[in-house]
Amino acid sequence: MSEILSQSEIDALLDALNTGEVDVEEIQDDTKEKKIKKYDFKSPKKLAKDQLRTLHIIHDNYSRLLNTFLSGYLRSYVQIEVLSVEELSYYEFSNSISNPAMLSIVDLNPLPGQMLYEISTGLSFCIIDRILGGDGNYQGEIRSFTEIEITILTKMLRQIIKLFIEPWENVIELSPKVDKIETNSQFAQIVSPNETVALITLKAKIGEIEGLINICIPHIVLEPILPKLSTKFWFSTSSNNKKITPEEKVILEKRIKKADLNVIAELAQTNITVEEFLNLQIGDIISLGKEVDEQLDIKISDKFKFKGSPGTKKNKYAIKLTQVIEKGDDNYDE
Structure with a gap:
């Protein structure tokens, strides 16, 4: 905050200006400051703000699909939204992962390389509890995952990874596939530590349990489609989407007919x-x-x-x- 002058200091400054002791131009030169923005040459920014904004839009659509899927899959109240989209080094992301962790290494065919899909440990145990018939309010200690628990989560992850196809269809036709599951971040080194990545963080709430879902996409994976990661391109392609075909309408009707009604x-x-x-007593009639x-x-x-x-x-x-x-x-x- 700039210093506030007292009334006596203001009067003295005005007198100095009137007598010529102080030049107005000298004061203006002193107050001019150069605007300097720090730039780290060791980790240069590779993703523009517009590209990060497009990633936010894409994963906002993905979060809505994931919200609908998990609500039906877990038969519980689920709320998912995009918390942040940022650019950082892979070292910063991997260093923040706790052990044990639920990490899914995903192939993003036809894009080169792999991405990392992390579900926080507390959220993972909540999902397992719901799938096995519990209420999902897991309050036990954080421990290593058993083989059965990993198998249960792997089956679910294969389905939620397929949900990436629709949100990305305006940019590229993806064929995502889960390559393997890791519970230790040291065995999930998909790129070098200094490689730039885009980190999309989703905030998830299942019942009363809250947790984070992190989607880590390396820059080398996004590089072939960076020109398409602009809001202008994304909206232009989405506005030109084809109308629903009769075949798609039949499929939609079949899916609606299978919906459960109370x-x-x-x-x-x-x-x-x-x-x-x-x-009221036993035997009373209402x-x-x-x-x-x-x-x-x-x-x-x-x-x-x-x-x-x-x-x-x-x-x-x-x-x-x-x-x-x-x-x-x-x-x-x-």
Whole structure:
């Protein structure tokens, strides 16, 4: 912060200017400062801001796909977003990796070289716990991964790596493939320590557990497509994307038809006071205000869509659809 002059100092400066003791031009020359920006010649910047911004856009799309996939795969609340995209040396990245670690070495065909995909240890154990039927709130100590746990994560990693294809399609048609899994960063040296890399960090939250996903792409891998890593090129190609074909529409319809929907047959609704609730005993009867032979409301994902009558089929409770609620009906839910 610049020094603040007192009123007496201001008056003295004005008097000096009036008498000619101080020249205005001399003051202006003294206040001029050269703007110098430090530059490290040992690690020159190889990626422009526009290229880093394009990588941010690409992986922002990837994070949305990953969010959708993991939500269904783990059947849990998942929230993933891009935290940062930066350029640094591979030594700085590898030096920050803790052991044990979940590192996936990925071939980015047809690009040369490999990239590194790291999932933080706490997040990895949370994913394993969810896959094996737990609640995902892993609070145990950080330890080495077992062979079974590595196999489980490898199967999942092969699927989430394939999600790179769509976000990168405006730049290049990738065929990513998991080469191998490492749990020690010393055995995951994909480039020399001084090599420049682009590090994309995703912030992930699965249930109550938070962690980071790091995507390390060396400069030598990106070098063939650097001219295409500009927001101008990316938006121009994305705006010219072809319309959906009939074949793609059929595939999309098939996938939608396989989606799971929650069906609820609602017997009835009623209200009781808190006092009545507190005094409930075994054998008490609550009147639902509905006739025994009256049709039940059937909801699809909380939307009232059908009416039906209860019954059994093969010794299991069942409900028979008797009416479809169409548009225009008083009880129709949009």
